Amino acid sequence: MSQQALLEIRNLSIDFPNRTGIVHAVNDVSWSINPGETLAILGESGSGKSVSASAVLDLVDSPPAVIAGGQILYRGQDLLRASKEERRAINGKKISMIFQDPLAALNPVYPVGWQIAETLRVHGVDKATAHARVIDLLARVGIEEPERRARQYPHQFSGGQRQRIMIASAIALEPDLLIADEPTSALDVTVQAQVLALLKKLQSESGMGMVLITHDLSVVEKVADRVVVMQDGRIVESGTSQQIMTLPQHPYTRKLLDAMPGRHGFDAAQEAAIHGRTLLEVDNVSRIYGIRPGKAAEAGPNAIRAVNEASFVLKSGETLGIVGESGSGKSTLARMLLGLDKPTIGEIRFDGQDLNAMSAAETFKVRRRMQFVFQDPTASLNPRMTISQIIAEPWAIHADVLPRKDWRGRVIELLERVGLKADHIDRYPHQFSGGQRQRVAIARSLALNPEVIVCDEAVSALDVSIQAQVIDLLKQLRGELGLSYIFIAHDLALVRDFATDVVVMYRGRIVEKGKTADVYNNPQNDYTKRLLSASTAHLPTAA
Amino acid sequence: MPSSIRASGTTEMTVPVVASAKPATRTSVARDVVWLLWQDKLAFGSAILLLLVLLCTILGPWLLTDQARAVNLLARNAKPFSLDKGWLFILGADALGRSLLARIIVASQNTMLIAASAVVISTVIGGLLGLVAGYKGGWVSATLLRLADAIMSFPSMLLAVIVLFVFSPGVSNVILVLAVSRIPIFLRTVRAEVLELKERMFVTAALAMGAKTDRILLRHIAPMVMPTVINLAALEMAFVMLVESGLSFLGIGIQPPQVTWGLMVADGRNYLGSAWWLSFWPGLAIMAVTMALNLLSNWLRIVTDPVERWRFQTSAGAK
Amino acid sequence: MGSFIYKRSLQSLLSLIGLIVLVFFLARITGSPVDLYLPQGASQEIRNQFNEQFGFNDPLYIQFGRFIWGLVHLDMGQSLQFSRPATEIVLQAFPTTLMLAAVTMPLVIVIAVVTGSLAAFKPGGIFDRLASFISLLGASTPNFWVAIVGVLVFAVTLRVLPTSGTGTPLHWVLPVAVLALRPAGVLVQVVRTSMLTALSSAYIKTARAKGVGSRAIVFVHALRNGLLPVITVASDQTAGIVNGAVIVETVFGFPGIGKLMIDSVMQRDFAVIQAAVLVTALAVFIINILVDITYAIVDPRIRYN
């Protein structure tokens, strides 16, 4: 038994035939994994990681995709030859998957508890046992009050919480093999550590094999036994984790490792650049869910204080990193900053003016000066618009910015700045990988030359080399134009690289704020300390 | 053979650009549409049929009105598939010995005029109001919806009867009545979809960019509801033709010598036992048009949805 | 939920009143009933007497006032045709139509949901083609035509069903089939379309990854997401069943409210028109409230506060 691999992929090729040609998304890819082992798949965004992993579970839509060749052997059985029924029995029970995009992957009309229990029930677990197991699983992935939250619907959860629900569902039956596509990209480091520990524990208990698709090299370093690196739909390098991390052979791998954030010191120049006036003031803001508007006082037991008495200030040229626990209200805060949600209590001022007391015309002006990149790239792009239409939309809205004839040229320029190609201009969002979509969203946010960009997990779906490229771009713009950022992220190393100031959130409250270097070097709050110590980033001493 | 192109990330990705999305000239768009139609043979056939009907509506009355009106009681209920009386009588003759073929061709104008105008009016008005009702909520929505309820609770037959009693049962009044009574279905359908769509992140994104309501509704939400609306509209075409027929059944529809397929079916029903062809052919015409419109609307739904469009654009789609 | 229903009912009441007022005036501009109820040669004196007796001599606003006054006392007036209270006539006819709808619509919905979903599961397949063809056939055939052909085929030629009338369950077969035809045809199409959309969503992949069977994927995961337009159209078809009922009741001699309505317009029997519209409107408003509640149940993202 032991010499037989748990799963072996041999010479797999997957094509997307197009009217004018064929896109070889996966090209002659081979790898294998043994029980109890963790295989990390690293690679460029759009290099075919998700597509090849989906093929294992029979999830590539064919058509349009065509599996052009190869074998997928699960314990020696070729899954590509197995009947639908056989694969169904394997799916979820023997092999399970965590998807990259947790909002879209959860059915919006069923309670999350039901969705986790479903995995159990379709494979023969009775209802009562399943329920008990669901509660247990939710607790294990760190969802508080699991009994109550099991009855809630996906839209009532934060990005990280949804990801954990996906994880709970995937490990419900303790599968032989877990394929995890970016399982921790939306999790803060403490939760990430908790989840990874959970997965490790499962592995040691049941000999589960785990394929981990990720951009986060620190995660790879921490949990992977072996690594394969993909580029252009091909495997360019493979080896043990140790080998790859220390002695990378392929130029791309080397580039990746170089780009890993947190390896440089705090950027003194950053601080020098700040001399700005106050742009945004958040003044004692709370957002309470589950009560009637204007009835803050009567907040009952079901009320959720997503943001609780938060205050901070953003000056022009500053980059304010917001870090914190998953579900601590970061996205909610971002939504309020953008005027998409109203504070239940408190005031947010832009340039001295209360956002929620502005006239429509004033709001319109502010919107031009403040842009955003959302946590969920797939959902924030209109599926029926081409990339050029999406990026040009701000100009269509703010008519005086750019004459129509210049749009196309400028779109191409922006695409290239975020590392996409001019060719992509007439594609639709679904034709991109997760990371590519995120870059489209970033390009769009730059279209209006705003003064502030609110980035909610803007780069978490990008591989480190692209991430570095984008961060460099953002930094460059900050330098050139005095742009300010609100930068919400889980990657403490990245925040450390990029932010001038940091705010730490915990359960809706701001527990600590200050200059990046101060907070990182000298954390005051307990939670901040925990967060930093859980961070797997190597933090060299300040320069 | 299609050329092979390699997928990749940043560096060397060269993905083919969809031809229809190029800054296109008029002819290339037309060629593209025909090409896309050709990919779906049923839709292609439907398009041909509808073109034919269109031709009939334009030329029919001009060419055949006299033949369609010429009464010949000797040829009363003449059987179909006989060329004795000339090719015009290939489908047989009606109770007054008029050529059924000529009448069907001539009737296509009024039939299509009534059905298309009524459906277009109710689709546009109902659709726009539905967008507003779904997006705005509050009292605007409540008012619109209760108005729709009120129209809905007035059975369209009854409304038609009353209005056609007050005004004369001419083509424009029939259109008006049918259009008004079909507004609620579009309003409610669109509203229901909008309720869900407006919560989507890309709508939020547009909002955050400063997009005004009209832009959000027309650029972001409307294209998403379009497939449902077009599909419904295609079905409504049939419904309108049938209600119009029902009105003729009750004796208050279009008045002769004006003629519609619905009127022909209604008149022919008296002869179902003895001369089935009187109501069969016009009924078949209604059915064929309905079928064609629906097949075409299904095609359109796929073509307008980038996620589905591959069905016609890839070599695999043909399989 | 309670407050939602309360608010909705209040709104509905308002538009119900508006509707009734509209019907009052609309009905009256269709012309005077006097000639319809008297022999053609009736003398002026008799005509005056008639108008006097039923108040048609009074100016419209006085008639309206009388109508409102009656309405407040739950009195919808006397039927000219039947010389009995209009409410009584309408309430006698309504149950038949209600029964027709209550038998037809559930049948239609079940047929449509099953057929439409299965068709959407394999678009372009044999079943899809066949289902689409038959459903479009149903949606585009005039119901009176089907009714008469149905009688000729099933009752006269095959002798398996009675021609018309009420009584045994067999008597209901043809009317229900005729009435169901169009709504079923339309709904199959609507279900199919919205299921196609739902089935291409990402969460369907998740379900497949979990090993959920195809039946559950269609009927549990996709269906509920695709249900909103289906509910809307189904409710419209339910309200519209009165239209079909006019024909069915005429052909099959069912004593329902559809034919009654049309007849009373023909007969300028204003009180009955008003009472009938009130009753159908009430039914439609209730249906629509239920529909809105169903929306919220089906899709948790829709909440009415």
Added chain:
Amino acid sequence: QTKNSVTIVLPAGPDRLDPCETPRSVIGRIIKQNVVETLVELDYGNGKILPRLAESWEQPSPNEWVFKLRKGVKFHDGAPFDAKSVVYSVERTNDPKLTCIARTKYLDGTSIVASVIDDNTVKFTTKTPVPILPTLLAQLAISSPNTPKGEYTNKPVGTGPYRFEGWAQGASVVIVRDDSYWGAKPAIEKATYVWRGESSVAAAMVETGEADLAFSIAPQDATNKATDKVYPNSDTSMFRLSVDVPPLNDARVRKAINLAIDRNAFLGSVISSEAQLAMQQVGPSVLGFNPKLKPWPYDPTQAKKLLAEAKADGVDVTREIRMVGRAGMFANSNEFVEAAAEMLRQIGLNIKLDNLEMSQWLQVANKPFAADRQPNIFLTMHDNNSGDAAFTAFFKYHSNGRQSELHDPELDALIDKAGTEQGDKRVADYQEVFRRIYEDKVADVPLFHMVNFMRVGKRIDFSPTIANAVELQLASLKLK
């Protein structure tokens, strides 16, 4: 279905079942002479008056009539049939609170008063002489004195061979044999009346045995010679012309219209082949019918010539003329007007066709006519089933007639005179009235004396007559 019960399909259902409404055929066909009886009965075939509840009658003075009643007759509720009950019925019918058609159509203007002479003798007094009083009384059903006054009843109680059993609104009416009937005991025990608007369904019901008798079916559904029987329905169809409005004020144009309509072509196609060409408003069974009038030939050439002549005299023959029909006036009436309009277009007239609904049609039919109306070719169908031309002549042709287009003083005088005559003189005068209208005035375009088809099931032995236009005496049905 038990052996002795029958099911009868009517074209339309009743709205009420009041005895005073029996002249309306929707009601009369069910209850007249079955549930409620009249004092005298009209022999529809020849206009003779026969005794029924009255055994004999005499006219002691021009304004008085005395009727002797049958003895020993009882109403179904047990009340005795006597002079008092007759008086009660007359009073009830004359109540202005009810729009009883027996009053509004027949008794109106007679100021008829009934009084008791003795238990079995009634005297009727009128203000002016009414020579046809027995004919009028043939329309007056006698109902039980327990029938409430001042309101309609839906539970008729009479003296007839059948008792009213029940009425399911919109569905059916049932009557059953009353074994205490004074006359001969009919064969049928129970009759169920149902109604179907669709002729084909009604015909199918008899064919499948669900019903025994379908009252009237369309000619195209009458495909079975064995069961489908034709009977004159006392209706006469006609185009009324607006003789005052140009170009119809020109007699040549009116003649041209008469010549242009190929009446014979309709017979056997759109109209039943059994229908008769009409030359006047009343049928052969009506007193006053003129048998000497000759039908118009079909001669479009002559018609065109007449039009050309008129045109030469400055008549605007191309003015749009409105042809008004009514949906469902008779079977295939829509087709009929379409074809007729087409025939008139053939001779060069400019015809616009309008099929109106009943109420709108009445608006055009009745005076006052709209001042600025278009020239009208107006399709009417008149039924005179009372057996006397008086009910037609005045109303259709007298200057004061409600539906009259004419205002000819000589004709008026003639009509007035004929109304007061009796016997042969009355006949001769009315015949002259119709001749004058037809030949001298060319006032309208008489079309057909219409027929109905009745489908009689195999169990029943029955041949319909003109009487069945308004009633169906179940006693005349025999079981095979």
